[in-house]
Amino acid sequence: MSPEEQILALRNELREHNYNYYVNDNPTISDFEFDKKLEQLKQLEAANPEFFDPNSPSVRVGGEITKNFETVKHEYRMYSLDNSYSKEDLLDWEQRLRKIVDGPIEYVCELKYDGASISLRYEKGVFVKAVTRGDGTQGDNVTANVRTIKSVPLKLRASEVPDKFEIRGEIVLPWQGFHKMNQEREAQGLELYRNPRNTASGSLKLQDSSIVAQRPLECLLYQLAGDNLPVQSQYDSLNLARDWGFKAPAESQLVQSIDEVLQYIEHWDVARKDLPYETDGVVIKVNSLQQQEELGFTAKAPRWAMAYKFAAEQVSTRLNEITYQVGRTGAITPVANLEPVEISGTTVKRASLHNADQIEKLDIRVGDEVYVEKGGEIIPKIVAVELTKRPDNSSPTEYATRCPECDTELVRKEGEAQHFCPNELGCPPQIKGRIEHFISRKAMDIDGIGAETVGQLVDAGLISNYADLYDLTVEQVLPLERMAQKSAENMINGIQASKQIPFERVLFALGIRYVGETVAKKLAKHYKSMDALIALPEAPDKENLDLFADVSSPTEKKLEELTAIPEIGDRIAQTVVEFIVDERQQAILERLKNAGLQFSLSEEQLEGQTDKLVGKSFVVSGVFEMSRNDLKKLIEDNGGKVSSSLSSKTDFLIRGDKMGPSKLAKAEKLGITMISEQEFLEML
Numbered sequence: 160m161s162p163e164e165q166i167l168a169l170r171n172e173l174r175e176h177n178y179n180y181y182v183n184d185n186p187t188i189s190d191f192e193f194d195k196k197l198e199q200l201k202q203l204e205a206a207n208p209e210f211f212d213p214n215s216p217s218v219r220v221g222g223e224i225t226k227n228f229e230t231v232k233h234e235y236r237m238y239s240l241d242n243s244y245s246k247e248d249l250l251d252w253e254q255r256l257r258k259i260v261d262g263p264i265e266y267v268c269e270l271k272y273d274g275a276s277i278s279l280r281y282e283k284g285v286f287v288k289a290v291t292r293g294d295g296t297q298g299d300n301v302t303a304n305v306r307t308i309k310s311v312p313l314k315l316r317a318s319e320v321p322d323k324f325e326i327r328g329e330i331v332l333p334w335q336g337f338h339k340m341n342q343e344r345e346a347q348g349l350e351l352y353r354n355p356r357n358t359a360s361g362s363l364k365l366q367d368s369s370i371v372a373q374r375p376l377e378c379l380l381y382q383l384a385g386d387n388l389p390v391q392s393q394y395d396s397l398n399l400a401r402d403w404g405f406k407a408p409a410e411s412q413l414v415q416s417i418d419e420v421l422q423y424i425e426h427w428d429v430a431r432k433d434l435p436y437e438t439d440g441v442v443i444k445v446n447s448l449q450q451q452e453e454l455g456f457t458a459k460a461p462r463w464a465m466a467y468k469f470a471a472e473q474v475s476t477r478l479n480e481i482t483y484q485v486g487r488t489g490a491i492t493p494v495a496n497l498e499p500v501e502i503s504g505t506t507v508k509r510a511s512l513h514n515a516d517q518i519e520k521l522d523i524r525v526g527d528e529v530y531v532e533k534g535g536e537i538i539p540k541i542v543a544v545e546l547t548k549r550p551d552n553s554s555p556t557e558y559a560t561r562c563p564e565c566d567t568e569l570v571r572k573e574g575e576a577q578h579f580c581p582n583e584l585g586c587p588p589q590i591k592g593r594i595e596h597f598i599s600r601k602a603m604d605i606d607g608i609g610a611e612t613v614g615q616l617v618d619a620g621l622i623s624n625y626a627d628l629y630d631l632t633v634e635q636v637l638p639l640e641r642m643a644q645k646s647a648e649n650m651i652n653g654i655q656a657s658k659q660i661p662f663e664r665v666l667f668a669l670g671i672r673y674v675g676e677t678v679a680k681k682l683a684k685h686y687k688s689m690d691a692l693i694a695l696p697e698a699p700d701k702e703n704l705d706l707f708a709d710v711s712s713p714t715e716k717k718l719e720e721l722t723a724i725p726e727i728g729d730r731i732a733q734t735v736v737e738f739i740v741d742e743r744q745q746a747i748l749e750r751l752k753n754a755g756l757q758f759s760l761s762e763e764q765l766e767g768q769t770d771k772l773v774g775k776s777f778v779v780s781g782v783f784e785m786s787r788n789d790l791k792k793l794i795e796d797n798g799g800k801v802s803s804s805l806s807s808k809t810d811f812l813i814r815g816d817k818m819g820p821s822k823l824a825k826a827e828k829l830g831i832t833m834i835s836e837q838e839f840l841e842m843l
């Protein structure tokens with residue numbers, strides 16, 4: 160890859176992670192890995208300044224605004240913080256400060272609370288608005304939710320407060336409340352929350368503030384913003400905020416030198432474990448507001464502040480056993496069962512070992528003393544093995560060869576890290592997983608059944624595949640635990656109602672590996688009915704073979720037919736063919752068909768579908784007469800492709816009102832044809 164390609168790839172990847180982290184509150188990589196990639200991007204950008212982009216994740220605050228709340232522009236921007244990891248980093252920072260300001264520098268040390276950033280606005284001493292950091296210039300108006308947090312004063316105690324000001328801080332979920340919420344989820348068989356930060360941030364974005372009110376959130380405040388505030392220093396503002404009735408953290412301290420900063424760090428690296436909430440570092444701020452003003456900001460962060468990140472905590476313990484977990488898709492995950500040990504406030508008994516390669520890489524063996532680390536994830540990981548303490552009689556770990564749930568021999572496809580249990584229709588977790596997927600919101604959307612009920616139904620022997628759902632009766636399900644007449648009826652009605660779900664979603668619900676929502680749509684659109692999709696081309700007639708006859712088998716022909724559809728690759732074609740030639744799957748399909756599920760596109764769907772835009776790629780940007788979704792649907796119905804960002808492969812940019820200037824510039828640079836909504840409609 161060229162440096163440019165590398166830079167673009169990293170930017171895209173980091174944007175995706177930002178989205179998962181800030182918008183979905185569901186990161187897919189650890190903070191450490193994220194920071195490493197960001198650092199890599201910064202270095203590449205520094206070495207190749209010609210590819211500078213003001214929208215790069217390296218120069219932009221990572222968050223985003225969501226569509227669910229009113230967007231509010233910040234009167235004073237909200238910044239991120241620069242990071243440091245060592246004494247040297249801090250000394251370098253001090254050198255940079257000294258080049259800009261004269262005279263002695265005092266610092267305020269504060270803890271870095273790990274929660275969701277928030278700005279509260281007060282007018283005439285009354286709380287009026289709470290806005291998330293968003294992208295730093297604008298955020299989500301989450302006032303109703305923040306109002307439910309008891310430590311946010313709705314009216315200030317002091318009589319003399321500025322007419323108007325903002326105060327910034329962090330909404331955190333203390334450990335105790337976090338553990339309690341997870342205990343409840345565990346009891347209900349729900350997936351556990353990963354960490355207090357994501358849970359706090361996710362809570363703020365709930366639509367129902369009465370649910371937020373039940374969560375034990377707290378609001379810690381540490382930064383004033385406004386004009387002509389009666390303070391000269393950061394330390395004064397903390398004291399003042401406290402007088403006004405805010406929960407300004409008591410752990411902050413005024414110091415005179417970087418040496419004292421280091422003492423503070425050393426102290427709190429240990430003492431923080433006794434705090435009620437999670438912290439991930441120390442924030443050091445230049446105390447004098449006048450010096451702060453001289454120092455100013457970079458695009459992303461103040462020059463007058465620096466975050467120092469604590470190293471993730473590691474502890475050592477003994478590996479007692481390796482067990483294997485079967486996921487809902489049949490993927491096998493090896494799990495380390497550990498001698499219980501305390502890390503950052505939680506007792507850890509298990510850690511993920513990821514896959515066979517990881518075990519081999521670490522050469523980890525039962526009986527080993529291992530180092531366990533807990534980063535931002537709820538599942539800790541094993542980072543190293545203490546080889547000097549390895550017992551003499553230890554032998555290398557042999558990876559499982561059979562499924563622990565159904566004893567089927569495991570397979571590992573080429574190029575894949577994970578082993579799989581191939582017994583899709585007979586392996587209990589997979590049976591449940593397939594049915595859960597089938598009923599899920601984006602698939603058959605069956606009301607009245609949750610994951611827990613599926614478990615009960617399977618365990619009671621009432622169902623073993625999704626076709627069985629359609630034979631269930633109220634009388635059959637009533638004896639299940641916690642099942643009342645009303646809920647039993649709801650469930651059966653929900654199942655019946657799902658017969659109206661359109662064909663493409665039925666196709667998605669089948670859970671054919673790699674056939675996600677988009678692929679299902681493509682297949683539905685191409686074949687128009689299940690019969691056409693599962694039909695195998697004629698076998699060659701052996702009697703009349705001549706020299707030049709096509710001798711490929713029906714399945715080979717089907718593979719070719721599938722891969723000829725745009726964007727259907729070998730991998731998808733392969734799993735589709737495996738599915739349709741499997742007699743057990745055929746029998747299940749037959750039953751679904753007889754039950755009355757939608758096995759073809761409806762008249763309505765077929766209407767208005769053309770091939771007019773086949774092979775054309777569109778980007779839609781701005782505000783239009785018709786809704787954006789209708790516009791996108793129109794493109795897809797006519798065979799076109801909609802993508803979210805401009806590239807050299809884009810054919811048309813449909814340009815609406817209020818389109819951003821950067822998109823415009825990019826489209827011009829790439830020479831992409833721009834058309835109006837009207838011109839697009841004329842194309843059709």
Ligand SMILES: NC(=O)c1ccc[n+]([C@@H]2O[C@H](COP(=O)([O-])OP(=O)(O)OC[C@H]3O[C@@H](n4cnc5c(N)ncnc54)[C@H](O)[C@@H]3O)[C@@H](O)[C@H]2O)c1
Nearest residue numbers: 176177180186188189190193239240269270271272276442
């Ligand atoms: N895992 C992922 O996919 C992923 C994705 C994006 C970001 N991240 C992580 O998020 C972090 C970057 O996020 P960021 O840009 O919000 O920066 P940051 O969280 O490292 O620092 C800035 C924030 O610190 C908070 N803060 C806490 N205590 C503070 C105090 N006393 N004074 C001032 N501010 C204080 C403020 O909310 C401020 O906005 C990194 O740790 C990164 O690893 C992870």
Ligand SMILES: [Zn+2]
Nearest residue numbers: 562565580586
């Ligand atoms: Zn199995």
